[in-house]
Amino acid sequence: MKRPFLTLVCIFTSLIVNAQGIPQKQKVANLETFTRLCGYVRYFHPSDEAANLNWDKFIYYGSKEVENAANQKELVEKLKGLFNPIAPAVQLIEENNAKPFDLKSISPPNKVGMKEITWQHYGLGSEGGFYKSARTNRGFKTKDPTRAEIGGASSSIKAEAYRGKKFRLKAWMRTDVKDGQGQFWVRVDREGKSYGFFNNMDDRPIKSKEWKAYEIAGTIDIDASYLYFGAFLVSEGKIWIDNFTLEIEENGIWNKIPLQNSSFEQADTQGWYTKSKGYNYATVKDDHVDGQQALLISDNSSYEIIKSIFDEKLAFGAYFTKPIGNGLKCMVPQVLLGDERQTYPSANANLLKELQQRMAKASPDLFDASDVYTRLTSINIAWNVFQHFFPYKEEIKLEWEKELPLALDAAYKSNTRQEFGQVLRVMTAKLKDGHVSVTFGQQNYYSIQADVACVENKLLISHADDTVPLKVGDIILSINGIPALDYFNNIKSEISGSDQWKNSNATRQFLQGYKDTAFTLKVSRDGKEQEFSFTRANLRKSPEQAKTRKLADGVYYVNIGNTEMKDITAMLPEFTTAKAIICDLRGYPRGNHDLISYLLTKKDKDEWMFVPKIISPDYQNVTYTGLGWEMTPKKPHISAKIIFITGGGAVSYAESYMGFIKHYKLATIVGQPTAGANGDVNAFVLPGNYSIRFTGLKVKLHDGGQMFSLGIQPDVFVNQTISGITAGKDEYLEKALALIK
Structure with missing residues (x-):
């Protein structure tokens, strides 16, 4: 009697799977293959089409395309549709196929004027930084190595009269950027040279080519001395800014506060600090929102043709064959021939244009982690960076390949910006690199005026100011009802580094959280349990130390x-x-x-x-x-x-x-x-x-x-x-x- 029942269950289960689409395990496997191929082509195949591609949008679109491939044949078709327009020389073959790469397929009939083009990575670099990535015999953007990381324009007002009051700063911006972005920012400087409110739109960078208004709102600290504000360009490109307005709420009414040169109508950006090294500043009359002018900030990088960035390089004929999962291998030529116009073989122009149109239509202007494909794109990029450029995999016996399916699966299951940030932190914790950090939006830097130590397998207060009811030596039993060691170990699970660094960092983070969040501590003092409630209102001030x-x-x-x-x-x-x-x-x-x-x-x-x-x-x-x-x-x-x-x-x-x-x-x-x-x-x-x-x-x-x-x-x-x-x-x-x- 059991056999018919099991048969019905199997049929019913099959119907559910078919109704829901491809099983999760197959989706992850498809994305593994896509991720590996992306890394190999992006960083080691030198075609012009791949080098000039917007990889964020390509990976976003490609993740949508490949995840639902039902079998190997369908997956190969999807991959070819994605990669042929950008890397026509790359070949996909079955894993048991041992054929060599056909060099004739990348040999132009006329080699006159052709030069060898291949990737070189001095670390993983952006053009012009200490670490450099470049293709031989191709354009390379150079910049002053002492150039500032951002090109900013800032101004300020005295803030004593507005202490404890709500404010909102509004301004307009448009951009012309590829890898860069624009951001507005506000910071309150408090008495005693400490910082209060801070927001730099790190969680909502600006990349729109159209003029749009943006706002930052908050409350001015009760001991504020100055309010600083402005805008900046990150990396390369251009931003236009205009029409800054600041309003303060008093008795339910929003009052406009006068700002000097708020629309850049005065000469020489009067009232603004505009001296970021490596960036140009100009007031322009042909593109503005308010008045007659706007401020244009642009980087001053320039291009030059370089032969190589170091001596080691591959010669024409070099290629690699690598397994990429799903029973497939990729064959990737690492050196192509090319003239000043194009690498050979060139992709089909119509196919490339169609791909770019589909990418633009399928991907958002601004990526958001609430979107699963943004999360999958981020895993694709991050995993490949560490797969190909992390220097210490041997030292820590890292099996990074095993982390890819785990991270992709976790990306599916996380939903919020915070949850996905934790996914990235857990993933990168496996690197055991104390320099690793994953930052996004507002960080958990607010605390109380006390410090924690982990000693003899217990958490205890190691320093406390008079502003808190804690005493040095208090043993922490729990925080928000969670056993102290469990809470401590959970923090450590998201920290990359050695055991000694994890312990040092986790004790520093133990009391931290978002501004104005509440928490309770249960402590043991002289053998008696006590419970205290706190609000994280300020940044932790380091205790005074002698020089x-x-x-x-x-x-x-x-x-x-x-x-x-x-x-x-x-x-x-x-x-x-x-x-x-x-x-x-x-x-x-x-x-x-x-x-x-x-x-x-x-x-x-x-x-x-x-x-x-x-x-x-x-x-x-x-x-x-x-x-x-x-x-x-x-x-x-x-x-x-x-x-x-x-x-x-x-x-x-x-x-x-x-x-x-x-x-x-x-x-x-x-x-x-x-x-x-x-x-x-x-x-x-x-x-x-x-x-x-x-x-x-x-x-x-x-x-x-x-x-x-x-x-x-x-x-x-x-x-x-x-x-x-x-x-x-x-x-x-x-x-x-x-x-x-």
Whole structure:
């Protein structure tokens, strides 16, 4: 009797699947194949059509096209329809097909005037930055390497008279951008040189070619001193801005506040700061909204033809064959021949035009993460960046291929901007890169005036101002009813980096949240449980810390995190006669690494930073350009006993610093391992305006050993204790003092 019932169930299930479309697992598999092919063509196939493509819109449209392919044959048809107009030389074959690539298909009948064109990646770069991506023998946009990241125009008003009042800033903008964007912004500066309200439209960038009005609204902080506002161009392109108006609400009535030169009618942009290096500013009469003029901001990049950006390059005939899933492989030529006009073979112009029209019709002007195809597009782009350009996959034994289906599936299941941000953070946490960050919109930087430490597997208050009812040593039992360790570990799951960096970062984030959000803490104090309620109203102010101080006769303390080099230089006469100097580098240096020169006894020639030179996919066959600081000993030499305090919060520049201290044995290192994330940061922006940063080059110890995720190891380990924190002790400093005695 069971068999007919099971048969009916199977039939019914089949009908449900057919009614709903392609099963989720097949959709993800189709998108995996599409994602892999996108990366191979985008970064390693040098056709003009692919290089000039709007890849965001292409991937968005392509995701819609391929996800519902019912079988391999249909998927191949979809992929060919997408890629033939941009990469006619790329071939798709079945996985068991072993045929070689036919070079005749990319050999022009007449090679006169033809040059070899292939991709070179000095890291993953934008044109003109430290990291560069370019095709040989093709146009390359150059810019001053010291150019500002944004081209801004800003103005301000005194804000004391408007404290605690609601405001709204309105202005008009239009743009002409490809990879760039325009944004308006407002910031309140508070007394004491701290910041209050801030909004820079990071969650709604402007790319419209048409004039449109935009608004930023909020409440001016109760201790405000100035309100700054303006607009800026990110990266390259042009923006036009006009007609700024500021209104303040008083007794239910919105009053217009006078602004100087609000429509740019006065000469020389009077009343505005317009000095971003690498950008041009001009008032224009032929394109405006209000009055007779508007302000045009444009970048001043220029093009030049380059032969190559480094020596390593492939020759004509180079190609690769890679599996892309669904029983398919792609055969991708890496070098094409081309003249000044076109790479060979050129795509069918009609097919390309039709593809571009379909892309434009199917994709939005502004990507939003509430749209599943925006999320799928972002996963496609982000996964490929790390697949082909992340320098540390070997060091952490990363199986990045396994993360793609998980991330695509999670993209389907997330719905909001915040949820998808968490998907990206969980995905990038697998990289164990302390430089990785995923930012979007308003960030969780608001808190209360207290700090948290994780010690002996417990969360406790390590510092508290008089403005909060917490006490140092309070053991946190729960936050909003969630056990403290569970909440802490959930934060860590979205942080990329070593264990020591995760712990340092998660304790900093533990009390943070959106502005004006409420939370409760249950703590144990002297064996009794107490519960407190809080509102995150302000940014956390760092406790005051001394720069340099004399601890005893001949014994000095230097906080490397807040002492400028000029102050250290002024102390050199005392340091050269000192018995001992304790240097505290548990944070980020204040541009004072020249102190190392006064400790060195021989010239440094070490290369420990390595910029990848990438010409092949999947981060294979990579060569490097080695770099170092090339530091030279300076006089007067400091011969005192030196102790450096450090720990998991010392990251990046701090680790460059500590690398010298460790390798040249310039000091005894006390504390915990540093974060293990060093090297110039690279960054990219995803549709939906998610910004992702990561370590773009490979950094090693001076002796060639692994630094990534391991950090600089101390000579003397120190473990904080609950009793020590409760008693107000700095156990790191106490250990350093003990070593001096």
